Structures are given as structure tokens and as C-alpha cells.
Amino acid sequence: GQQVMQIPQYQHVQEGEDFTTYCNSSTTLSNIQWYKQRPGGHPVFLIQLVKSGEVKKQKRLTFQFGEAKKNSSLHITATQTTDVGTYFCAGPLNDYKLSFGAGTTVTVRA
């Protein structure tokens, strides 16, 4: 079945630096979603990408969907302490179910 893999599992970033987290699927995806979970909190939807090669920006966050629709990335510029948390990507298994990656947990050194 479809598996969504994320790397790295952990990302330790100096405040102000940039970083990228990656999501790879074993199958072609119709779309991909990204969620953020703050420590002790619950996942919150960030964005959905649908088109091949699509790039979307939310302030310092840039999301990209690969040309083959089998991978995606999240790039954060000028990391801030508010970026701390775990970022999950998720691909649809059908109209109702999502397959979540294991997440990238981000910590920030001030």
C-alpha cells in the first residue's frame, strides 16, 4: 500500500537559518497536505497542493509538489522560535482517508 516517508525525523536549527523537510511517496499522489503540530498540541492544517510542480508560499514557508507528484518539500526561511513543532505531510488513500508521514520534529536554538 501507499507509504509516505518524511526526512529528516529531527531538525535542529539555529534561529535565523533556513531548512527544508522532505516527503516522499511510493505511489503517485492526487494531492498532498501539510500539517503542523506544536509541542503538546494537536495537528493543524497548513496547506494542500494539487498540481504537478505547484509551489505555494505562506509568509516564510514555501511548499512544493514534485513534477511526478510523488514528493513534496517544505522550506522555512529565517527560522523563528514560533516554527518549533512537528510538521507532517499526508497523502490521500481514498476520498476519505489520509496516510500521514512520521513527521519532522523541529527545534530552534536561539
Add this chain to the structure above:
Amino acid sequence: NAGVTQTPKFQVLKTGQSMTLQCAQDMNHNSMYWYRQDPGMGLRLIYYSASEGTTDKGEVPNGYNVSRLNKREFSLRLESAAPSQTSVYFCASKQVYEQYFGPGTRLTVT
């Protein structure tokens, strides 16, 4: 709107005890979900309900049962708790594609 609410927030059970986790949403969403979250494993789907009156198994249904009581409420029951069910449980609801998560229930089985 309260969004998605879950009760209880915390629970400690002894092996063999039973309990029901409650979930309600006030967004008039058709689909509802139960996930468990364990360290390093992301979110794994236990059961979901695509619409009122239907329920289906997810990735890890063994040891759990669910009831879609009405459009608002979706409960998760552990009939005979086991230490392997120690986890954080999230309920979610969905209308189009974005999933909205509740605050979670932290369950410990001793």
C-alpha cells in the same frame, strides 16, 4: 464554534479495563476519524466514518470499536485495555479535504 472537542483529556486505566473516548464536532462535517499517535510513528488511523451511519476500519483497528452516534458525535471504545494501547488519541472531522483535529486524549494503560 468549539470545533472538535474530546473527553476526557487524560485517562489512566489498568489492563483489562474498558472505557469510551468521546468526540463531538459542531462544524456540520460529514466525515469523522480516530487516530492514535505514538512517538516516531506519526498519526495512524484507527477507524473512520465517512458519513453518518457508516464506519470503516483504518490501519490499526484491532482492540477498538467505534460508534457514529449522530452527525456530531463519534466515540471510540476500548473493551479490554492493554499496555500497547497507551497513546495519544486524536479525533478529527472533515468536510472537503482539510481535517480538523481535537485537542487529544492522553491514555495510559498500566
